[in-house]
Each structure stands twice: as structure tokens, then as C-alpha cells.
Amino acid sequence: MTSPTFRAPRSALRALALGGFLSASAMASVALAAPAAPAFDVARISNDIKTLSSDAFEGRGPATPAEKKTIDYIAAQMKAAGLQPAGQKGTWFQDVPLRKSEIVGAPSLAMTIGGAATPLSQGQQIAVRAAETGQSSVAIKDLPLVFVGYGVKAPERGWDDFKGVDLKGKIMVVLVNDPDFEGGGAADGGADFGGKLMTYYGRWTYKYEEAARQGAAGVLVIHESEPASYGWATVKNSNTNTMFDIVRADPKAAHTQMEGWIQKDLAVQLFKASGLDFEAAKAAARKTDFKAMPLKATMSADYAVKSEIITSHNVAGLVRGSKYPDETVIYSAHWDHLGVGLPDAKGDRIYNGARDNASGTAALLELARTFAKSKPERSVLFLAVTAEEKGLLGSEYYADNPLRPLATTAGVINMDGPLSIEKTTNFSISGAAKLDLLTMLTEEGQKLGRHYTPDARPEAGSFYRSDHFPMAKRGVPAISFSPGRELVNGGDARGKELSDIYTRDKYHQPADEYDPNWNTSGWNSDMTLLYSVGNRLANGRDWPNWSQDSEFRAARDATSASRK
Structure with missing residues (x-):
């Protein structure tokens, strides 16, 4: 009524x-x-x-086999409730084509930090996603790491972390969240991104997209619990399993071949070996005059990727x-x-x-x-x-x-x-x-x-x-x-x-x-x-x-x- x-x-x-x-x-x-x-x-x-x-x-x-069980259960409940099927062709379902990508076996991951070989374990110091570019493998050798602050290019806010840097053939290392999350802002030589209110520039998804636009070979986001809003366990569990993406005409326009996160402790080690202080580098990244900082470290990775186009489903019922x-x-x-x-x-x-x-x-x-x-x-x-x-x-x-x-x-x-x-x-x-x-x-x-x-x-x-x-x-x-x-x-x-x-x-x-x-x-x-x-x-x-x-x-x- x-x-x-x-x-x-x-x-x-x-x-x-x-x-x-x-x-x-x-x-x-x-x-x-x-x-x-x-x-x-x-x-x-x-x-x-x-x-x-x-x-x-x-x-x-x-x-997975669980998808059919899940969507069939939801559809059955909708039918029992008296809804009308509202999917395609009189069904309860809408087909959703997706690119499915997963790493085959354990990836081989390593850095050379200040001249010292440093093997990395998937899910421990690093969490690398399966490449969503459609490629069948990732094989990179000794690619330079470059710290590019928050990895943001926002001309409407007078902000550009990429000025004067060429990232082709390099791995971009970035901080999570916005440049003013931990202070700064316009009054302190920075820009206004809303303070604690995250903009889309602060999301890791944006940073991956921007890395692709910049032509980088890869991107690593430095994990910190407060600006990320969750702990490392969430990062590990969300990034080391099967990945999905929409089906794109040109996947490489939206993704670099390697995307992932690293623990803060590893980042501190990287900066120290490069003669830099991590906290001081973060403070510098909060100002508009920030310029990218090459790190004395390289990254190597070798792993196979199984990539295929699959169909998942939305479930739709109508009153x-x-x-x-x-x-x-x-x-x-x-x-x-x-x-x-x-x-x-x-x-x-x-x-x-x-x-x-x-x-x-x-x-x-x-x-x-x-x-x-x-x-x-x-x-x-x-x-x-x-x-x-x-x-x-x-x-x-x-x-x-x-x-x-x-x-x-x-x-x-x-x-x-x-x-x-x-x-x-x-x-x-x-x-x-x-x-x-x-x-x-x-x-x-x-x-x-x-x-x-x-x-x-x-x-x-x-x-x-x-x-x-x-x-x-x-x-x-x-x-x-x-x-x-x-x-x-x-x-x-x-x-x-x-x-x-x-x-x-x-x-x-x-x-x-x-x-x-x-x-x-x-x-x-x-x-x-x-x-x-x-x-x-x-x-x-x-x-x-x-x-x-x-x-x-x-x-x-x-x-x-x-x-x-």
C-alpha cells in the first residue's frame, strides 16, 4: 500500500x-x-x-563447479518466491563473459637489492596476480624498480607523479591511497585529494590502470594496513588466486604484464639499499614537486599463466x-x-x-x-x-x-x-x-x-x-x-x-x-x-x-x- x-x-x-x-x-x-x-x-x-x-x-x-550450485540455488529461491525470470531468453540468468587467468604452479620471483640476490615467496613478501593481458607466461629479468610516489596523474588537481620519468621496461613501485591521506595537502605544498576520504586515484585499481597508460612493464603496490584499510592477509588471499577481468579488445591498454603488492618491510629494505629513508620518501611524495626515485634494485619473475574466456552469470528475478x-x-x-x-x-x-x-x-x-x-x-x-x-x-x-x-x-x-x-x-x-x-x-x-x-x-x-x-x-x-x-x-x-x-x-x-x-x-x-x-x-x-x-x-x- x-x-x-x-x-x-x-x-x-x-x-x-x-x-x-x-x-x-x-x-x-x-x-x-x-x-x-x-x-x-x-x-x-x-x-x-x-x-x-x-x-x-x-x-x-x-x-568453478560451485558457481552452478550457487546460481541454481538463488534461481530456485526466486522461483519459489513467485518472481518472474528476468535474464536472457526467458531464463533466470544473464551471461557474463570474462577473461579467467591463473598462475600455473608456484611462480619464481626474486629481486636483486643493492647487489644482493633476494628470493621472494608468493604470499609472503609479495603477492603477484595472474597476468590479465591474455599472455601465456610472464618472463622478466632484472627490470629496474622506480618509486613513483602515489602513482597519480590528476591534471585537474595540478598533480603528476610521472613528470620527467620513462617507465618503459621498468617496474613501478607505488604507495596505496591518495597523496594527502597522511597529511600535507595544499597548505603544505601538496594538493587536496579529500584527506581521509579516498578518491578513485587512491584505489589500487587506478594505479594498475595508470601503470599501463605509462607504459610500465609492471607495478607493485606497497602494503600498509591503515591506508589500504585491510591487513596483508586480505592482500594475499585476494591476489594469489584466480583472476577475472572483463573481455577487452586490448587487455594491455588496462594491465601491465605483472601486477602485485609487496609488504612494507620489503619496501623499507628496498629504500634503505638505495640510500633512501622510506618515511622521508613518503613525505616527499606528498608534495607537488615530487620526482620519481630510481631504486638500486631489480625484479625478475618467471611463471606460466593459464588464460581463457569463460562465461559466468548474473541471476535476475522480477516482480x-x-x-x-x-x-x-x-x-x-x-x-x-x-x-x-x-x-x-x-x-x-x-x-x-x-x-x-x-x-x-x-x-x-x-x-x-x-x-x-x-x-x-x-x-x-x-x-x-x-x-x-x-x-x-x-x-x-x-x-x-x-x-x-x-x-x-x-x-x-x-x-x-x-x-x-x-x-x-x-x-x-x-x-x-x-x-x-x-x-x-x-x-x-x-x-x-x-x-x-x-x-x-x-x-x-x-x-x-x-x-x-x-x-x-x-x-x-x-x-x-x-x-x-x-x-x-x-x-x-x-x-x-x-x-x-x-x-x-x-x-x-x-x-x-x-x-x-x-x-x-x-x-x-x-x-x-x-x-x-x-x-x-x-x-x-x-x-x-x-x-x-x-x-x-x-x-x-x-x-x-x-x-x-
Whole structure:
């Protein structure tokens, strides 16, 4: 049932004060009271998580036997809920062609540091990815290493780490995050990249892309836990297994032949042997006059790569709109995780991915069951995407090849770990963005006695790490929901403690497993909030937009004519 609406400028001002953004269209239709949300079956959600994250699903790796088991399970649940198949040719699935690359055997890796031969062990001092260029092997010998600061070229900010350096035939060594993450900025001879708020320039994906544009033979990112926002275990586990990429006409335009990370201790050793102090070099890299520093070290690598084009799958189910069936609201979550990889200290090799992201998939299925029982005016698409862990590839493919037109997609609500660790008084979204959809979420949260707070870890660059991002950069209003961490019992301090423990001990590790003793007291509130904002969008006439100063506004505005 659609809630009654009225014009309410006071409500709009309240939303702005809470960090939201309200356009004229949204201001014209603000809900007076929360719709009566249905009761959600927490036991059923738990069972879906338990099933999808069990050892039988082998970590839900794309293009493994576990993929078929996973997508068939999701499709079966959607069918049982009463959804219509919304994939290709009347199926539940959208084919997603990907390049799959994996290192065959143990790679031979070594550096010569200050004249001394130094063998390196994969996963220990270094984590090298399988080449995503389509080549069958990597064989480099004694290539020079060059420190290029943060590896950023941002002319609009007056920044260029590559001035005067030729990287052809060389390995580029870079710091993670932005040049002002640890201080500096315009007031100290640097530039403004947002401080702790990571820009896309801070993401390792950008640094790999820029290395290819610079013609480098390879790139090594120096790992430090705080600017990376995760520990070495995450780096090792994410980079030493099978890699996937979209199918590119020219893979070498986006990738160098060798990409990887090195431990900070190894970096310190490299700098010391070159007569440099690591911390002093970092400080120099924060200033606009920084110039690349050749290191007295070379890199050699020799390993075979198996590369092939495979087909993975997104899963799509639809509740068809009763009044505006050609308009769409999307709920999304990624079904994949890391599959089977290197063993942990206990010998466990299955990366179960219970919270990341069996929980989001389970929430998606429960919302699908709920909407299937109603008659929303707009169509609601439930989209379980593949290969998020490999670079948002399933959502990127969907955004390029949408099953429902992007111009008439009212908004996207993405769920990646959307269920609270304990009951919270707040909620958030990944990254910082201003858009009408956040205002709606804020207002619906208020009705549940919860308040919006900005992303607690802006340095993590979460906006660029969730499946809403490919849709956002094409102009579609999109958010990735976070249940917040201000706990009813213990507040933000205890919430941060539990979040940090998960990141350190479980994130992208075999220990991310289903626990029957989880505290589920906040799950019904999380589900209600997720439902309420989608229900409001599905039963209203609002076309949310981005704020006037958003980089995504122009793309959205360009589609407005098609909705008239």
C-alpha cells in the first residue's frame, strides 16, 4: 500500500541537516508515515546464509563447479518466491563473459637489492596476480624498480607523479591511497585529494590502470594496513588466486604484464639499499614537486599463466509493476566470494564468505519473497551479480548491458554485508555521496528511530568497492547500504572494536563462516529499512537524482527526456 504524502519543507530541511540531499522532485513527495512493513523471517535469512556459506558451496568462486550450485540455488529461491525470470531468453540468468587467468604452479620471483640476490615467496613478501593481458607466461629479468610516489596523474588537481620519468621496461613501485591521506595537502605544498576520504586515484585499481597508460612493464603496490584499510592477509588471499577481468579488445591498454603488492618491510629494505629513508620518501611524495626515485634494485619473475574466456552469470528475478511495469527499482547483491585458495593457519582452504556476501544474497532473497506478495506500481528487479570480488565485473557488465533500461531505473539499493553485527541506532552507506536516494533512506530510518551517519571509514574507498558504483558512474542513483556500528549496547566504540576484529581476523579469510550464535537482534530493523526505501520508490513517482555538484549528475540529467 502506498503511504499518504504531503508537501513538507520542514522534513526536507531535517533531511539536509542529517547529511542528505533533497531535489525539487523529492521535496514534492515526502512520506508522512512509514508504510506497514511486513515481518521478515530472520530464521529463513540465517538458513540462506548458512547454506550459501557452507563448505558444500566451496566459497562460491565464479567459473568453478560451485558457481552452478550457487546460481541454481538463488534461481530456485526466486522461483519459489513467485518472481518472474528476468535474464536472457526467458531464463533466470544473464551471461557474463570474462577473461579467467591463473598462475600455473608456484611462480619464481626474486629481486636483486643493492647487489644482493633476494628470493621472494608468493604470499609472503609479495603477492603477484595472474597476468590479465591474455599472455601465456610472464618472463622478466632484472627490470629496474622506480618509486613513483602515489602513482597519480590528476591534471585537474595540478598533480603528476610521472613528470620527467620513462617507465618503459621498468617496474613501478607505488604507495596505496591518495597523496594527502597522511597529511600535507595544499597548505603544505601538496594538493587536496579529500584527506581521509579516498578518491578513485587512491584505489589500487587506478594505479594498475595508470601503470599501463605509462607504459610500465609492471607495478607493485606497497602494503600498509591503515591506508589500504585491510591487513596483508586480505592482500594475499585476494591476489594469489584466480583472476577475472572483463573481455577487452586490448587487455594491455588496462594491465601491465605483472601486477602485485609487496609488504612494507620489503619496501623499507628496498629504500634503505638505495640510500633512501622510506618515511622521508613518503613525505616527499606528498608534495607537488615530487620526482620519481630510481631504486638500486631489480625484479625478475618467471611463471606460466593459464588464460581463457569463460562465461559466468548474473541471476535476475522480477516482480512486474502493476501500474508502471517499464520503470524499475533494483535491489542488488553479489553472490560470489573467493572460492578455494591458500590455506590459513588451521589448514582451511575454503573462503566461505558468510558475511561477505552470503548475508547480502540472503537479504536479497528475503526482500524478493516480500515484494512478490505485494503489487508494487513499478517493477522491482532482484539482481545477484557475479565477480564482485574480482573488480565489480558482474555489475559492470550489467551496467553496460542492462536487462532493464538504465534511463527508466529509478534507483539501485545494493547490499554487501547489510545485516548488523548487533542492533544499531544508526545506519550508513558506502562512501560519501549526496543524492535524493540517501534523503529517502534517511527519512525512512528516522521512522524506525535510527539516524544516518557518514561512512565511518572514508579512507577505505568503499564507494568504489561496491556493486552500486558501475551504476552510479552511468548516472543511476545508487547506494550501498551499511547497517552502521553505533550499537545499542556499547555505542560506536564497541561497534568499531567488533568491526576491526572482523576486518583483521575474518575479512577475505576462511574464518568468515556462518555462526549460529550471531546476534540477530537488529536484522529485522535492517530489513525493514531496506524494504521501506525500496517500497517508497516502487510506489511513488519520484525520479531521484544526484546533487548539483555530483560528478554523476550530468549523466542522469541526460536521460531525463526519455522519462517524459
